[in-house]
Amino acid sequence: MEACRLTATDIACRRGDRILFAGLSLALESGQALQVAGANGMGKSSLIRILAGLLRPFSGEVERQGSIGLLDEKPALDEHQPLGEALAFWSALDTGSAPLDRLGLAPLLDVPVRYLSTGQRKRAAIARLMGQEAQVWLLDEPLNGLDTDAVALTEKLVEDHCAAGGIALIASHQRFELKGMARLELAEFAT
Amino acid sequence: MSALATLLKRDLARFLPGTASGGTLLPLLFFMAVAMLYPFAIGPNPTLLAQTGGGVIWVAALLAAILPLDRLLASDVEAGFFDQWALRGIAEEMVVAIRLLAHWLSFGPFLMLAAIPASALVGIDGETLRIVEIGLLAGTPGLAAIGVIIASVTVGLRSGGAALSGLLVIPLAVPLLIFGAGSLSTGGEGGLALTAAISLALVAIAPFAGGAAIRAAREG
Incomplete structure (x- = not known):
């Protein structure tokens, strides 16, 4: 994997009339992982969207080197289509392929997405993310709705991703087991 | 180029009537229902029907074009498709241009x-039907473009988007209606040419207006 980098310099985020956080800086190089922790409503999702370039920061700058993959609460899969076809749409746009067996999705490929449970949807979204083969993973509450096995698997997948030279940024209020992962408390930047 | 083809394929599968995944015949049935009801309401006067029938077809076509608007873009924004496309460097303008093509093809x-x-x-005659058909060919791309623009502007609305977009389309469609249906009474090529010109301008604007509206909604 090519070298990638994600830097944010002194960013602030405003939603409506409130400044959620300010003066936040971070720098991630190839192979590094960071957990952004904070209570609900602290701005974890907004930070992810700012880092992804989907939201303009109120102030400050974000620099990205490498392709960005986003996993959030929106799976971006067609509800009425069977899972196999919904994923096939993304694999036609992306280069890689997802380990469907490992994610336990192989038996579900004929099931329309709208019948999938929360955890199954999350795993399907992880499959979409892996197929994208992006270098920088931005994961917003990746463990929501997952059972213990799937949590362990997700942690392993993120570990493999970083070992291969990728960057992972995990926004979660839950425990995320990953060796050598840095931690950033969003509360320290709250205003 | 393959990204374009992939997007168009998905859009057509979603919007063409009769496809398994949700394209609907309802706008067409609605159109036919209006044409069927009209003679009942007006009464069996052949001269009156022949004089006004072409205009009724135009109004019915305009209303039928409004029906699919609520699911044209909003569901993709809510499901996160536009976020994922943006990360892959697929411009909103391109997505909207393809959506416009698929929307037009579907009605x-x-x-x-x-x-x-x-x-x-x-009860209109063959010559009037010919002008109606040419007028629809010239005017429906413009109706589709107005629909796409309004659908993208109302993307961020949580409720009432469907009714509001219908209401917003109508004044914008007035020029198309005046020249499209107007060409029936004058029998002129001028009206048809103007209809086509308005359509072309709308089709040219729609991807940029739509793309900008979707980006603005994302910031909200």
Whole structure:
């Protein structure tokens, strides 16, 4: 994997009339992982969207080197289509392929997405993310709705991703087991 | 180029009538229903029907074009598709341009086909039908473009988006209606040419207006 980098310099985020956080800086190089922790409503999702370039920061700058993959609460899969076809749409746009067996999705490929449970949807979204083969993973509450096995698997997948030279940024209020992962408390930047 | 083809394929599968995944015949049935009801309401006066029938077909076509608007873009924004496309460097303008093409293909040609039985129902003659058909060919791309623009502007609305977009489309469609349906009474090529010109301008604007509206909604 090519070298990638994600830097944010002194960013602030405003939603409506409130400044959620300010003066936040971070720098991630190839192979590094960071957990952004904070209570609900602290701005974890907004930070992810700012880092992804989907939201303009109120102030400050974000620099990205490498392709960005986003996993959030929106799976971006067609509800009425069977899972196999919904994923096939993304694999036609992306280069890689997802380990469907490992994610336990192989038996579900004929099931329309709208019948999938929360955890199954999350795993399907992880499959979409892996197929994208992006270098920088931005994961917003990746463990929501997952059972213990799937949590362990997700942690392993993120570990493999970083070992291969990728960057992972995990926004979660839950425990995320990953060796050598840095931690950033969003509360320290709250205003 | 393959990204374009992939997007178009998905859009067509979603919008073309009769496809498994949700394309619907309802706008066409609605169009036929209006054409069928009209003679009942007006009474069996052949001269009156022949004089006004072409205009009724135009109004019915305009209303039928409004029906699919609520699911044209909003569901993709809510499901996160536009976020994922943006991360992959696929511009909103391109997505909207393809959506415009798919939206037109899903109702324009079918309305032109349905106009043939509808013309029998409202009792207009062959020559008038010819002008109606050319007018629909020239005007429906413009109707589709207005629809796409309004659908993208109302993307961020949580409720009431469907009714509001219908209401917003109508004033914008007035020029198309005036020249499209107006060409029936004058029998002139000028009206048709103006209809086509308005359509072209709208089709050219729609991807940029739509793309900008979707980006603005994302910031909100």
